[in-house]
Amino acid sequence: MTPLYVFPGPDNLSHPSSLIQGADGNFYGLLEQQVFKVTPGATFALVYDFTATNNGTLTYLISLIHGEDGNLYGLTRVPGLSCPGAMPRCETIFQSTRAGKLAILYTFPANAQGNVQNPISLFQASDGNFYGATSGVATDYGSIFEFPLANPNVPAKASTGGVVNVASGLAGIGGNAWMTIYGTNLAMTTDSWANTITGGALSTKLDGVSVMVGGQPAYIQYVSAAQINALAPNIAAAAAVLVACDDVAWN
Numbered sequence: 001m002t003p004l005y006v007f008p009g010p011d012n013l014s015h016p017s018s019l020i021q022g023a024d025g026n027f028y029g030l031l032e033q034q035v036f037k038v039t040p041g042a043t044f045a046l047v048y049d050f051t052a053t054n055n056g057t058l059t060y061l062i063s064l065i066h067g068e069d070g071n072l073y074g075l076t077r078v079p080g081l082s083c084p085g086a087m088p089r090c091e092t093i094f095q096s097t098r099a100g101k102l103a104i105l106y107t108f109p110a111n112a113q114g115n116v117q118n119p120i121s122l123f124q125a126s127d128g129n130f131y132g133a134t135s136g137v138a139t140d141y142g143s144i145f146e147f148p149l150a151n152p153n154v155p156a157k158a159s160t161g162g163v164v165n166v167a168s169g170l171a172g173i174g175g176n177a178w179m180t181i182y183g184t185n186l187a188m189t190t191d192s193w194a195n196t197i198t199g200g201a202l203s204t205k206l207d208g209v210s211v212m213v214g215g216q217p218a219y220i221q222y223v224s225a226a227q228i229n230a231l232a233p234n235i236a237a238a239a240a241v242l243v244a245c246d247d248v249a250w251n
Helices: none
Strands: 017-021 027-030 034-038 044-049 060-066 072-077 091-096 102-108 118-124 130-135 143-147 163-165 178-184 209-213 219-223 227-231 241-245 248-250
Touching: 017 060, 027 060, 034 060, 060 118, 072 118, 091 118, 178 241, 209 219, 209 227
Parallel strands: none
Antiparallel strands: 017 027, 027 034, 034 044, 060 072, 072 091, 091 102, 118 130, 130 143, 163 178, 178 227, 209 241, 219 227, 241 248
């Protein structure tokens, strides 16, 4: 065995769990209150720190998984985030992008005594929905649950005028011509290629976004949540366009 990365401590930063590999090739896992990333080159980084979100309140993290959409999903345990009403305890299903953008998808409700069923496992089935199990607390009993996933962060091309030729403003593209792609959730940031051009070489990936046209990479000039500007390769005008946003691909 060869250690890839050794956690330095203190104690709450030295006990990793739920290690998985993301679509980007990096390793992701959980510490007591943090989601972390370790690259194959042994570089460590925090993806999301729940202590900052929850004002230092202890939030145990369990059961991290990699979703089909490229995001990370997991469970929090007592006392979790966004507790309903005056209840002091709650547990949640959370979503985090690999860049650390967090969303709470579901909060497990408490009963009249303030008890909740602790979630202990989570996975995504072939139907795209989440399933998991909870353990009983006090007089409550454990359960198996289903959570339908309606993910608002999935990239989507505009239904009309989604891919246009910049010169004409009309649908369709030409070889070696500028093209614009319109849609929603196309990128997690707004950026241009100003800082990615090295030695005069144009970049085919910008902030996790790439575009393939007719099986060849395009040069990405600008990305935002609603728009991508790119220079098409030398291809036929009718070539198919495939966009990948942080490894989530769509046509």
